[in-house]
Amino acid sequence: MASIRQRHTFIVHSQFRDTADTLDLSKHKLTLNDVPGTRQDRLTVTTDHLKERGILQAVDNIRIEIVSRENFAHITPFNRQLAWGTHINVVPTEIFNWNGFCKWIQSSVNSEIACIGQESFIELPYGYYLHSPYTDSSQLLSYIENYYSDAKKEDIVAEVEEASTSSYISLSLNKNSTDKKTAGRLIAEAYWYYGRWTKTVKAGGPDHRVEVGLLGKIADDPQGELTYGGILAVIGENEQFVPTLFDFSPRHRSVYQPAVYYPDFRQPYGLHPKHLTTVLGDISPPRKKITVLDVGEENGEIDVSEATTSCGLYGYYVLPNFIFVDKYQVSDLADAQAGGIKRVVGIWGETDLEIPVWMVEKWGSTMLLELIPPEQPLLPGIMPQLDIEIPMHSRYEVPRWNTTVVKHDMPWPTLFWACNGSAESDMTTSPFDSNGLGHEYLFDPGTMFYYLHPNQTISNPANKTYLVTNLNIPVVPLEAYKYVQPWTVIVILLGCMWIFYKSFLGFRRDGGIRKASGVKPDKDKLDKKGPKTE
Numbered sequence: 001m002a003s004i005r006q007r008h009t010f011i012v013h014s015q016f017r018d019t020a021d022t023l024d025l026s027k028h029k030l031t032l033n034d035v036p037g038t039r040q041d042r043l044t045v046t047t048d049h050l051k052e053r054g055i056l057q058a059v060d061n062i063r064i065e066i067v068s069r070e071n072f073a074h075i076t077p078f079n080r081q082l083a084w085g086t087h088i089n090v091v092p093t094e095i096f097n098w099n100g101f102c103k104w105i106q107s108s109v110n111s112e113i114a115c116i117g118q119e120s121f122i123e124l125p126y127g128y129y130l131h132s133p134y135t136d137s138s139q140l141l142s143y144i145e146n147y148y149s150d151a152k153k154e155d156i157v158a159e160v161e162e163a164s165t166s167s168y169i170s171l172s173l174n175k176n177s178t179d180k181k182t183a184g185r186l187i188a189e190a191y192w193y194y195g196r197w198t199k200t201v202k203a204g205g206p207d208h209r210v211e212v213g214l215l216g217k218i219a220d221d222p223q224g225e226l227t228y229g230g231i232l233a234v235i236g237e238n239e240q241f242v243p244t245l246f247d248f249s250p251r252h253r254s255v256y257q258p259a260v261y262y263p264d265f266r267q268p269y270g271l272h273p274k275h276l277t278t279v280l281g282d283i284s285p286p287r288k289k290i291t292v293l294d295v296g297e298e299n300g301e302i303d304v305s306e307a308t309t310s311c312g313l314y315g316y317y318v319l320p321n322f323i324f325v326d327k328y329q330v331s332d333l334a335d336a337q338a339g340g341i342k343r344v345v346g347i348w349g350e351t352d353l354e355i356p357v358w359m360v361e362k363w364g365s366t367m368l369l370e371l372i373p374p375e376q377p378l379l380p381g382i383m384p385q386l387d388i389e390i391p392m393h394s395r396y397e398v399p400r401w402n403t404t405v406v407k408h409d410m411p412w413p414t415l416f417w418a419c420n421g422s423a424e425s426d427m428t429t430s431p432f433d434s435n436g437l438g439h440e441y442l443f444d445p446g447t448m449f450y451y452l453h454p455n456q457t458i459s460n461p462a463n464k465t466y467l468v469t470n471l472n473i474p475v476v477p478l479e480a481y482k483y484v485q486p487w488t489v490i491v492i493l494l495g496c497m498w499i500f501y502k503s504f505l506g507f508r509r510d511g512g513i514r515k516a517s518g519v520k521p522d523k524d525k526l527d528k529k530g531p532k533t534e
Contacts, residue, residue, distance in 0.1 A: 162199075
């Protein structure tokens with residue numbers, strides 16, 4: 001197997017036609033001219049091709065993902081959804097150096113990411129996680145380009161530069177992967193949800209395999225496998241395209257029902273805003289039956305039967321450090337089956353109720369909730385609706401000049417069905433399988449995910465591009481301090497004067513300084529202070 005594998009996949013639209021005007025394949029290159037469709041580039045290399053390997057040798061599993069703030073379609077088979085921003089998941093070894101890792105993040109991923117050590121990460125059941133709102137991928141792409149071995153660098157420089165226009169970029173390494181093709185190898189991926197592609201793909205050098213595939217969906221079974229067909233070519237080996245037809249079980253899909261969701265904060269915001277996510281449309285479970293294979297112990301015959309699948313509706317929230325939830329408050333809602341919440345799977349990260357935003361060490365918190373699917377309406381024409389209302393709390397902000405609010409952007413939650421897979425399906429055989437560190441690792445390995453469709457035009461018609469929930473947190477304006485400070489001093493002085501005055505009255509009423517214990521009181525004074533009697 002080649003130590004460098006470079007793959008370009010194009011999911012072409014139905015109107016695409018393979019003609020000499022659109023595709024020109026020769027022995028050493030392929031030229032595409034105005035090919036419409038979705039695109040994914042994938043680069044797989046062994047770590048010995050990297051100049052710097054110290055960080056990678058000290059991890060068992062690492063995945064860095066940068067997701068654009070723009071709302072982009074997740075076209076099958078690239079349906080995995082994440083909140084926008086930079087996601088860093090890591091499973092360290094015993095020799096892992098957290099301070100060195102943070103320096104590597106700031107020098108190789110993004111210098112704006114706040115990382116000072118292990119305390120900057122939140123601990124999840126599978127490892128450690130850090131999220132940042134920054135979506136600039138240029139620094140990570142420069143790292144891939146500059147630290148790639150000089151002997152092979154010229155083969156990928158152009159691809160790295162082009163990846164800066166993509167909607168999604170990832171860099172991952174899994175030493176414990178069950179897939180022998182990817183175990184212990186560094187994988188870089190880029191995804192464009194749509195484009196009209198005009199480019200030239202050249203053959204690689206020695207030990208460098210370059211593959212190109214133009215595929216289209218042939219069949220789609222919501223309860224089972226996908227079937228894709230098209231043409232493939234290995235640049236430098238094939239002078240003609242090779243037809244292909246294959247099927248696979250995807251781990252990630254979009255729901256087939258026309259269900260959409262949109263979140264927002266109820267107004268007025270205040271310091272304790274309520275986060276409301278509304279789901280509209282058919283939200284029925286995507287899988288109802290799964291195939292069960294039973295092999296007889298005596299005769300070895302295979303008995304094929306069907307069983308009811310188990311699906312749950314979930315919401316995965318990424319909460320930056322300016323906002324948090326009270327885990328006891330959310331658990332009380334789940335116990336009462338209120339707010340659309342069935343069960344709190346877990347809340348990880350910063351949940352301290354008192355500390356202000358400038359004292360928060362970690363980037364924030366994450367929350368996974370199992371939700372209550374709405375009942376289907378009895379009357380036709382009525383659209384099912386699910387309202388998920390979660391009480392949240394904003395942290396005290398640093399005072400600002402000339403403003404009474406601090407504006408923040410919060411990522412949308414990810415809503416999905418999680419269903420147990422069929423007994424015979426092996427999702428790792430999919431050439432597009434993505435089982436990166438993230439919410440997938442909070443479920444069993446055989447789980448299939450069906451994502452609901454976010455619809456930003458309902459919640460924010462003026463901003464149709466970004467999946468952003470705006471939150472304005474009240475803050476004290478600094479210019480008010482010139483009035484607040486002197487009046488605070490005056491009030492304190494008046495309070496002290498009042499206390500001294502009341503103490504003085506009490507002193508006079510008691511007749512001066514009380515005698516120490518054991519001293520005989522003055523009888524004349526006691527007689528004078530006694531009540532008058534007739």
